[in-house]
Amino acid sequence: MAYQTQYINTHIKLSCFDDKLFKTEVLFEDHLLVWIISGETKIIQADKTYVFQAGDTLLFPRHQLVKVLSYSKDGLPHKSVAMHLTSDWLKDFYTRNKIQVRQLQVPHFHTFGRHPLLQSCLASLIHYFDLEETLPENLASLKIEEAVNILRVIDPNIDQELASFEDPGKIDLSGFMEKNYMFNMPLNKFGYLTGRSLTTFKRDFKKVFNTTPQKWLTQKRLELAHHELSEKKRRPGEVYLEVGFENLSHFSYVFKKHFGYTPMEITQSSY
Numbered sequence: 001m002a003y004q005t006q007y008i009n010t011h012i013k014l015s016c017f018d019d020k021l022f023k024t025e026v027l028f029e030d031h032l033l034v035w036i037i038s039g040e041t042k043i044i045q046a047d048k049t050y051v052f053q054a055g056d057t058l059l060f061p062r063h064q065l066v067k068v069l070s071y072s073k074d075g076l077p078h079k080s081v082a083m084h085l086t087s088d089w090l091k092d093f094y095t096r097n098k099i100q101v102r103q104l105q106v107p108h109f110h111t112f113g114r115h116p117l118l119q120s121c122l123a124s125l126i127h128y129f130d131l132e133e134t135l136p137e138n139l140a141s142l143k144i145e146e147a148v149n150i151l152r153v154i155d156p157n158i159d160q161e162l163a164s165f166e167d168p169g170k171i172d173l174s175g176f177m178e179k180n181y182m183f184n185m186p187l188n189k190f191g192y193l194t195g196r197s198l199t200t201f202k203r204d205f206k207k208v209f210n211t212t213p214q215k216w217l218t219q220k221r222l223e224l225a226h227h228e229l230s231e232k233k234r235r236p237g238e239v240y241l242e243v244g245f246e247n248l249s250h251f252s253y254v255f256k257k258h259f260g261y262t263p264m265e266i267t268q269s270s271y
Contacts, residue, residue, distance in 0.1 A: 033085060041078070046180050050111060055114040055119065090162050101160060176193065222243075
């Protein structure tokens with residue numbers, strides 16, 4: 001079975017696949033609340049890695065780079081339910097409820113484990129996917145509001161995250177790229193996250209690093225891969241996706257061209 005996504009509403013979906021691995025790098029325009037039904041998911045950020053099992057719930061903040069590696073496990077496909085918490089819906093929620101929110105510092109990824117309130121709320125959505133018609137908007141909104149209210153009970157500070165509606169402002173380019181180079185995102189996305197147009201991003205990048213983004217990104221990813229292979233004794237198939245390459249064969253070719261030997265030669269010399 002290939003990757004499948006079923007929407008019962010524009011904001012609520014069920015995702016399922018039974019291949020060995022599904023990998024994606026995301027930059028969500030909306031907050032995304034996810035409940036893992038089966039399988040395993042590894043979340044890689046610039047400075048942290050998380051592993052989630054069936055039953056876990058997590059919240060992806062908007063405008064944050066995240067690498068997602070999902071696997072089938074124990075003979076079961078990877079399956080998850082997700083809610084899109086859009087800015088328009090959240091603005092209406094906070095206005096309607098007259099909730100005052102302090103200014104957010106730095107948005108971050110949230111994990112809630114197997115909290116029974118969230119599990120009950122999200123598990124109740126499963127039966128709606130058996131409907132032959134779309135879930136009415138008013139019912140979907142009620143389920144989303146239930147989930148948001150539960151998040152606010154679990155984490156009193158979550159309002160600062162959910163009520164942050166600003167687009168990214170112009171930030172330090174060097175610090176951001178040094179932290180996020182392993183994400184294989186289009187250059188215009190890197191520009192957006194640093195508060196720049198694509199043209200300005202390329203111009204500023206040249207001033208800061210004295211090279212093109214493509215050349216710099218490739219070199220940084222290869223250096224990280226070399227470290228993972230030689231120092232941490234990991235295998236090529238374990239690292240190429242995490243450091244920012246899409247294809248193992250291409251990774252091996254570029255690696256050999258840069259270093260003069262293949263990733264497998266490092267692995268074999270370690271044993």
